[in-house]
Amino acid sequence: MNSLIQIRRDLHQIPELGFQEYKTQAYILNYLHSMPQDRLTIKKWKTGLFVKVHGMNPKKTIGYRTDIDGLPITEETGLSFSSTHEAKMHACGHDFHMSIALGVLTHFVHNPIDDDLLFIFQPAEEGPGGAEPMLQTKEMQEWMPDMIFALHIAPEYPVGAVAVKEGLFFANTSELFIDLKGKGGHAAMPHQTNDMVIAACALVSQLQTIIARNVNPLDSAVITIGKITGGTVQNIIAETARLEGTIRTLTPESMAKVKHRIEAIVAGIETGFECEANIDYGSMYYQVYNHEELTREFMSFLKEDPEVKLIECREAMTGEDFGYMLKEIPGFMFWLGVNTPYGLHHAKLNPNEDAIGAAVRIMTNYITFKGNHK
Numbered sequence: 001m002n003s004l005i006q007i008r009r010d011l012h013q014i015p016e017l018g019f020q021e022y023k024t025q026a027y028i029l030n031y032l033h034s035m036p037q038d039r040l041t042i043k044k045w046k047t048g049l050f051v052k053v054h055g056m057n058p059k060k061t062i063g064y065r066t067d068i069d070g071l072p073i074t075e076e077t078g079l080s081f082s083s084t085h086e087a088k089m090h091a092c093g094h095d096f097h098m099s100i101a102l103g104v105l106t107h108f109v110h111n112p113i114d115d116d117l118l119f120i121f122q123p124a125e126e127g128p129g130g131a132e133p134m135l136q137t138k139e140m141q142e143w144m145p146d147m148i149f150a151l152h153i154a155p156e157y158p159v160g161a162v163a164v165k166e167g168l169f170f171a172n173t174s175e176l177f178i179d180l181k182g183k184g185g186h187a188a189m190p191h192q193t194n195d196m197v198i199a200a201c202a203l204v205s206q207l208q209t210i211i212a213r214n215v216n217p218l219d220s221a222v223i224t225i226g227k228i229t230g231g232t233v234q235n236i237i238a239e240t241a242r243l244e245g246t247i248r249t250l251t252p253e254s255m256a257k258v259k260h261r262i263e264a265i266v267a268g269i270e271t272g273f274e275c276e277a278n279i280d281y282g283s284m285y286y287q288v289y290n291h292e293e294l295t296r297e298f299m300s301f302l303k304e305d306p307e308v309k310l311i312e313c314r315e316a317m318t319g320e321d322f323g324y325m326l327k328e329i330p331g332f333m334f335w336l337g338v339n340t341p342y343g344l345h346h347a348k349l350n351p352n353e354d355a356i357g358a359a360v361r362i363m364t365n366y367i368t369f370k371g372n373h374k
């Protein structure tokens with residue numbers, strides 16, 4: 001079996017949540033230490049890594065970033081190399097992202113180019129976010145790339161296809177946690193209580209009116225409540241309830257407006273249901289905005305490659321803290337087709353592994369083109 005596919009399968013078996021990626025970091029380090037070391041400088045940062053591949057005559061540094069964390073999902077693929085970590089899964093393709101990054105890195109260890117390369121193995125993309133704190137590190141300040149690239153697997157596109165656009169690519173995100181506290185009591189005596197299950201249901205419905213009635217229909221936003229908890233048992237009226245969700249918008253201004261409306265609606269729930277509410281916005285990610293000139297150049301480069309299917313796609317409401325890196329450093333992110341019926345964050349996600357080799361070829365060719373001086 002191709003060694004990158006073996007790496008992907010090994011990593012697939014050990015998914016770890018944000019800032020707990022100890023085994024993942026150790027696995028990557030072990031792999032890096034198995035290579036010739038003369039061109040490598042490796043620095044650990046929390047559970048992540050910075051890896052510099054020194055060029056032969058460097059005038060600039062080209063960055064390549066992969067995320068490394070998994071999700072709190074119980075895998076249902078039935079694969080022989082399924083997750084061995086209970087209730088954790090690489091269901092967003094970060095196992096693919098890592099093996100592709102290692103494939104590209106390995107190529108340049110053996111086939112150095114003029115410029116330096118900085119590979120960033122970033123923890124906690126799914127939350128609470130590793131990109132922003134990594135940008136603040138002294139390693140990053142010292143090795144700041146002149147340009148930076150990343151990819152994300154896309155189940156809906158053909159294997160190895162590249163889907164991309166210049167400008168806005170992924171949304172602004174904010175997590176959303178709302179705690180409600182009322183008065184519990186006997187299930188048969190609702191008049192003596194303030195039922196937080198009823199309040200939570202009303203709140204979920206009212207939150208959707210923000211999308212329907214406060215956001216310009218020609219703009220876009222999403223509020224998803226992914227989890228509701230509340231109450232204790234079937235015949236006790238719930239004293240507390242908690243909603244957990246996420247907000248997506250196409251501009252930071254729209255995010256501020258949506259939050260303002262959430263706060264107004266939650267205040268209304270407090271009054272209407274005579275309860276107390278607390279809102280916590282958790283972690284927030286800045287939009288992914290692809291550098292126009294570099295993205296156009298990348299697309300022109302791919303158009304010359306008969307093996308690549310290039311798709312000019314629309315922006316998506318997904319979020320990515322790589323957006324913080326693109327705010328500081330010119331570069332882009334693109335979708336890599338992995339043609340599989342189940343979507344991202346699904347327990348049955350099973351991307352086609354042929355995409356790994358295709359992506360390594362695309363990125364080594366492009367980085368060679370960018371990093372060799374004419």
Ligand SMILES: CC(=O)N[C@@H](CCC[C@H](N)C(=O)O)C(=O)O
Pocket residue numbers: 092125126127152173174175245246247283285317318319320344
């Ligand atoms: C590509 C992808 O799926 N990214 C995640 C990022 C999550 C950010 C944060 N935890 C949130 O939920 O707002 C996504 O869900 O889009």
